[in-house]
Amino acid sequence: MREGLEHPGLISLAAGFTDNPTLPVTETRTIIESLLKGKSSSSSLQYGTTYGDDPLRKLTAQRLTQMDKCSKQSKDYHPDRFLITHGSQQLLYILNEVLFDPGDIVLIEDPSYFVYLGIMQSHGVRGKGIQMEPDGLDLLSLETTLNTLKKSGELARLKALYLVSYHSNPTGVTTCAAKKEAALKILKSYEKAAGHPIYLIEDAAYRELSFIGKDTPSALSFNNASDRVIYTSTYSKPFATGIRVGYGLLPEPVLTAATRVKGNHDFGTANFLQQILSKAISGGKYKEHIQKLRKRYASKARAMTRACEKHFPEKVKWENPEGGLYLWVNLPKKIKTGLKSKLFKQALKQQVLYVPGNLCYCDDDTRPKPNHQMRLSFGSASVKDIEEGITRLGRAIKRVM
Numbered sequence: 001m002r003e004g005l006e007h008p009g010l011i012s013l014a015a016g017f018t019d020n021p022t023l024p025v026t027e028t029r030t031i032i033e034s035l036l037k038g039k040s041s042s043s044s045l046q047y048g049t050t051y052g053d054d055p056l057r058k059l060t061a062q063r064l065t066q067m068d069k070c071s072k073q074s075k076d077y078h079p080d081r082f083l084i085t086h087g088s089q090q091l092l093y094i095l096n097e098v099l100f101d102p103g104d105i106v107l108i109e110d111p112s113y114f115v116y117l118g119i120m121q122s123h124g125v126r127g128k129g130i131q132m133e134p135d136g137l138d139l140l141s142l143e144t145t146l147n148t149l150k151k152s153g154e155l156a157r158l159k160a161l162y163l164v165s166y167h168s169n170p171t172g173v174t175t176c177a178a179k180k181e182a183a184l185k186i187l188k189s190y191e192k193a194a195g196h197p198i199y200l201i202e203d204a205a206y207r208e209l210s211f212i213g214k215d216t217p218s219a220l221s222f223n224n225a226s227d228r229v230i231y232t233s234t235y236s237k238p239f240a241t242g243i244r245v246g247y248g249l250l251p252e253p254v255l256t257a258a259t260r261v262k263g264n265h266d267f268g269t270a271n272f273l274q275q276i277l278s279k280a281i282s283g284g285k286y287k288e289h290i291q292k293l294r295k296r297y298a299s300k301a302r303a304m305t306r307a308c309e310k311h312f313p314e315k316v317k318w319e320n321p322e323g324g325l326y327l328w329v330n331l332p333k334k335i336k337t338g339l340k341s342k343l344f345k346q347a348l349k350q351q352v353l354y355v356p357g358n359l360c361y362c363d364d365d366t367r368p369k370p371n372h373q374m375r376l377s378f379g380s381a382s383v384k385d386i387e388e389g390i391t392r393l394g395r396a397i398k399r400v401m
Helices: 002-006 025-035 041-045 054-067 087-099 114-122 139-152 177-189 254-266 271-282 285-311 342-349 383-400
Strands: 082-085 105-110 126-133 158-164 199-203 229-234 246-249 326-330 373-377
Touching: 025 271, 025 285, 041 271, 054 082, 054 246, 054 271, 082 087, 082 254, 087 114, 087 199, 087 229, 087 246, 087 254, 105 114, 105 139, 114 126, 126 139, 139 158, 139 177, 158 177, 177 199, 271 285, 285 326, 285 383, 342 383
Parallel strands: 105 126, 105 158, 158 199, 199 229
Antiparallel strands: 082 246, 229 246, 326 373
């Protein structure tokens, strides 16, 4: 992020920023003006509550119920189960505080969201990589890893499985509903041996940025899943990243523990930001903006894949994204992509930046970290910069190959 901001000539296809021209400036200005008018205008500038604005929690519960196509009367989606946070990032950090002790184990996609890997490391939590398939988690890999932990006597240290379940960061993979349901059943079958609950943390940050295909139900929608699923998401990426508001739907006792920790962090998410989102959702502006954003990202994704087809060597492979912000690129295994690699240095010479793929793998001594992949973002760069950036990156790849 720093390189992209400090060097104007450099095209960053690395940072996960969102599209600047489509930020809802006019809509937000109108909402703010309406908030600051009338007798109750001062309330939006006052402290809120630790668990979040009640209207926003109700609106969030309604949205998630609709997305999962569940009954409006379902207790599993009750507003009281929601916690509003400063982005989903804060919630992920809090969950690590309340769920894990140093030396505990989290099963994690291989590869996964590298910022979450940093949170795990900061708490002394160990990761065990679970292989991925085009439709999500490899269930055989999951069961094999669980069985290995059981045999080694480490199952008691296992606390959760973490999935970026929609248009994953970094790979763009979406885990299908059947695999989520199967994963929950597998985890529950090992709880007796573990001696405690094993949670499924479903990070749905990119769920609303889908531009191809139908939405997939969350793990919350399955029978008897609500006591083991921790659902996290955000309003920042679908609406405006400067409005740092995320949310989680948490089971007890995790909800109470997380709320207490959040109270120690900040007394509650910024009330004014929550009021803006409540107005945007209830007034229909949020839904309108998402439709606009999906079309924009679909166009930028096509621009990136077409440029890759034109400028990358044939041996370089990728999957066309169906949502989210990222393209996951596989190079021949002999071509390294890490920070100290010839390719990374050559890319900098060509004034283009990417995220090395090896940063997205947890430290797991059962396998070496792959070092021949890269994550490219089409989120913030213009179509012109995407095309030029891929041209430069293609030139760098060809010179190294």
